[in-house]
Amino acid sequence: MTMEAIRTEAVRAGDVRLYTEDLHLHYGDVHALKGINMEIRGHHVTALIGPSGCGKSTCLKTLNRMNDVVPRVRITGSVVLDGEDVYGKAVDVTVLRRKVGMVFQAPNPFPMSVYDNIAYGPRVHGIRRRIVLDEIVERSLVGAALWDEVKDRLKKPALSLSGGQQQRLCIARALATGPEVLLMDEPTSALDPISTLKIEELMAQLKRDYSIVIVTHNMQQAARISDYTAFFLLGELVECDRTDRMFASPRDRRTEDYITGRFG
Amino acid sequence: MSRPRRKLHRNRAPGPAGRRAHPAPASGGGTAGRGGVRPVALASQAAGAGRAGTKRPANSIDTGRWAKPPVELAMHGLFLLCGLLAVAAVLFMTVYMVASGGPVIAKVGPGAFLFGRTWDPEKMRFGILPMILASLAATFGAILIALPTGILAAVFLAKLAPPRVAAVLRALVDLLAGIPSVVYGLLGALLIMPLIFRLQTALGLPTRGSLLAAILLLVIMILPTIISVSETAIRSVPAPYEDAALALGSTRLQSIFKVIVPAARSGIAAGTVLGTGRAIGEAMAVIMVAGNAAILPELLKPVRLLTASIPLEWAYSGGLHRDALYGIGLTLFVFIMIINIVLNRMLKKGGVSLDS
Structure with missing residues (x-):
C-alpha cells in the first residue's frame, strides 16, 4: 500500500487525530520544512526522529503554533486537528494550545509553588474556584504519576523538586488544561536514566487518554516507546510508518542508513 | 536550560584554576x-x-619556581588595599558623622531634635520633624508613581517594542540617568512649577514650590534607574518560562504579567532600592522646586527636605546652628542606612523564594 493510500484509509477510519498537508516552513531564507505530509494517530505515541537540524522540532512546534513567535517565519500548507485547520484565520491560538499541550526539552517549571504551577493553565483560562482548581491539580498530578511524591508539599517551590520530578510536574501542568494531544520535545534529554525510565513508563499510560507526539534524539527510545515513527532528514519527511515495521524493514535507503547508525 | 550548563562549568572550574597556579610550564602544556x-x-x-x-x-x-609568583602576591595585596579603602571610607564617615552630629543632638535633646516642629536657627529652635516627614513623603510619593510607571516602561522596552524603537528608547533612558541633577532642577523650575502654580492659583493658595513639584521631579529623576534595572531583570528571565506560559495557552500579556514580571521581581526590587536611595539623597534639584519652608508637609504647600538645609544654610551658619546641620547630616545618614538594610532584606527574601 502506498503512503497516500494508508493515510486516506486511516483518516476515513477516524484513527488520525492530526495531520499535516504539504506543510512548508521558512525561517527567513532557510527552507526548514519541505512539504510535510504526516499523520498522528489518536491514542498512540508517534516519534519524530532524525539528525540534528532535520526539522523534527520545528515540525512539532507547527502543531501548536509555537513557531508563531519566531521572527521572519513563513508557513504554508495546513495542519488539521479534528477536521479544523490549525492555521485557519479564525483560530484562537490560546484555545488551540489548551487542546494541544507541550512539554519542553529541559524541565521549565515556573518559579512558583507546585500547586500554582499546575493551576496556572486553568487560571489563565478563567477557572477561579478553589474546589475546582484543587481537583484539577490532584487529577493532573495523579495523571503524571507525581501525586504521591508531592501531595504533602504542594506549597513548596517547584524548583526544589528533582529534575525528573520537575519534568513530570511540567507534564502535569500540561495535562491541567485538559489537552487531547501532547507534544513532547526531547522530554528526557536532560534527565538521568531512572527519571527517563519513569517518563517513558508514564507515556505508555498517558497514551490511553492522549495522543502523543515525541521528538527524540534517541533511536532506542523511539523503538521502545512509540507506535509510529516519522523519520526526518534535511527538512523532508523521508518515511512515516509503524515503528516495528520501520525498524525491521525500512522502505527508504536513507532511513536504513540512519537507524543502523551509518550517520547522524 | 541554563542549569546544567552552569553545573558543567562548575565541574570544569578546578581544572583551569589548578593550571593557573603553575603558569610556567607552557612548553610542557x-x-x-x-x-x-x-x-x-x-x-x-x-x-x-x-x-x-x-x-x-x-x-x-x-x-x-615559586608556587605563587611575586606578581600574584603583589596583585593580591593591591586588591586587598582597594577593598579596604572602600570599607575604610564607610567606617571613617560613620565615625565622623557620629562624632560631629552626635553632640548637638544630645545638647538639644534627641526628642526635641527629631520630633521638634520648629526649625528656627535665630531663636535656637532646632526641630527637624517637618523635614523628616517631607523627605519621607517626597521619597515614597515618588516611588509610588515611578515604580508602576517604570515597570510598564521596562516591559515595553524588553518585550513589546520593536527592536529598533527599543534601542532608541533605551539610549534615551540611559542618557536621562546621566543628566546632572541641577539640570533636572531647571526643568522642574521651568516646567513643573508653573503648572502646579496654576493649579494652586485655581485653588486659591499660590506658593512658590510645593511637595507635589518635588515628587514629580523626583519621579522623573529616578525613572531611568528603575526602568533600566527592571528591563535588565525582565530580559534575563529565562526564555523557557515564556515558552511554557505560551504553550499553556496564555496570551502574550498574561505570560508577561503572570510569569515574567513575577520572576524578575528581585531585580525590580534592586532597581527600586537604587531609586529610593537617589530620591532620598537628592538635594540640588528639589531645593529648586520645593519652596524650602520648614513646615509640616502638605501636597500643595512648600516643603523643605532633610537634604536641603545643609546647602541652604551652611555658608552663614555658625556655632550650634552649624552643629545642628551636622545633626541633620547624621540623621540622613542613619535614614539611608535603615532604608538600605530594610529594602535589601526584602530583596533577598524575594531572591531566595525565586532561586530555591
Whole structure:
C-alpha cells in the first residue's frame, strides 16, 4: 500500500487525530520544512526522529503554533486537528494550545509553588474556584504519576523538586488544561536514566487518554516507546510508518542508513 | 536550560584554576595542560623529584619556581588595599558623622531634635520633624508613581517594542540617568512649577514650590534607574518560562504579567532600592522646586527636605546652628542606612523564594 493510500484509509477510519498537508516552513531564507505530509494517530505515541537540524522540532512546534513567535517565519500548507485547520484565520491560538499541550526539552517549571504551577493553565483560562482548581491539580498530578511524591508539599517551590520530578510536574501542568494531544520535545534529554525510565513508563499510560507526539534524539527510545515513527532528514519527511515495521524493514535507503547508525 | 550548563562549568572550574597556579610550564602544556587527567601519577612523580633533588623530567609540572609568583602576591595585596579603602571610607564617615552630629543632638535633646516642629536657627529652635516627614513623603510619593510607571516602561522596552524603537528608547533612558541633577532642577523650575502654580492659583493658595513639584521631579529623576534595572531583570528571565506560559495557552500579556514580571521581581526590587536611595539623597534639584519652608508637609504647600538645609544654610551658619546641620547630616545618614538594610532584606527574601 502506498503512503497516500494508508493515510486516506486511516483518516476515513477516524484513527488520525492530526495531520499535516504539504506543510512548508521558512525561517527567513532557510527552507526548514519541505512539504510535510504526516499523520498522528489518536491514542498512540508517534516519534519524530532524525539528525540534528532535520526539522523534527520545528515540525512539532507547527502543531501548536509555537513557531508563531519566531521572527521572519513563513508557513504554508495546513495542519488539521479534528477536521479544523490549525492555521485557519479564525483560530484562537490560546484555545488551540489548551487542546494541544507541550512539554519542553529541559524541565521549565515556573518559579512558583507546585500547586500554582499546575493551576496556572486553568487560571489563565478563567477557572477561579478553589474546589475546582484543587481537583484539577490532584487529577493532573495523579495523571503524571507525581501525586504521591508531592501531595504533602504542594506549597513548596517547584524548583526544589528533582529534575525528573520537575519534568513530570511540567507534564502535569500540561495535562491541567485538559489537552487531547501532547507534544513532547526531547522530554528526557536532560534527565538521568531512572527519571527517563519513569517518563517513558508514564507515556505508555498517558497514551490511553492522549495522543502523543515525541521528538527524540534517541533511536532506542523511539523503538521502545512509540507506535509510529516519522523519520526526518534535511527538512523532508523521508518515511512515516509503524515503528516495528520501520525498524525491521525500512522502505527508504536513507532511513536504513540512519537507524543502523551509518550517520547522524 | 541554563542549569546544567552552569553545573558543567562548575565541574570544569578546578581544572583551569589548578593550571593557573603553575603558569610556567607552557612548553610542557601538551601533557600537563590537560589538567587533572592523571593527577595521581603526576603528583607522585613531582614529589619524588622534589624529595630526591634529582633532575626533573622535561615535562614535569614541578618547575622548581615559586608556587605563587611575586606578581600574584603583589596583585593580591593591591586588591586587598582597594577593598579596604572602600570599607575604610564607610567606617571613617560613620565615625565622623557620629562624632560631629552626635553632640548637638544630645545638647538639644534627641526628642526635641527629631520630633521638634520648629526649625528656627535665630531663636535656637532646632526641630527637624517637618523635614523628616517631607523627605519621607517626597521619597515614597515618588516611588509610588515611578515604580508602576517604570515597570510598564521596562516591559515595553524588553518585550513589546520593536527592536529598533527599543534601542532608541533605551539610549534615551540611559542618557536621562546621566543628566546632572541641577539640570533636572531647571526643568522642574521651568516646567513643573508653573503648572502646579496654576493649579494652586485655581485653588486659591499660590506658593512658590510645593511637595507635589518635588515628587514629580523626583519621579522623573529616578525613572531611568528603575526602568533600566527592571528591563535588565525582565530580559534575563529565562526564555523557557515564556515558552511554557505560551504553550499553556496564555496570551502574550498574561505570560508577561503572570510569569515574567513575577520572576524578575528581585531585580525590580534592586532597581527600586537604587531609586529610593537617589530620591532620598537628592538635594540640588528639589531645593529648586520645593519652596524650602520648614513646615509640616502638605501636597500643595512648600516643603523643605532633610537634604536641603545643609546647602541652604551652611555658608552663614555658625556655632550650634552649624552643629545642628551636622545633626541633620547624621540623621540622613542613619535614614539611608535603615532604608538600605530594610529594602535589601526584602530583596533577598524575594531572591531566595525565586532561586530555591
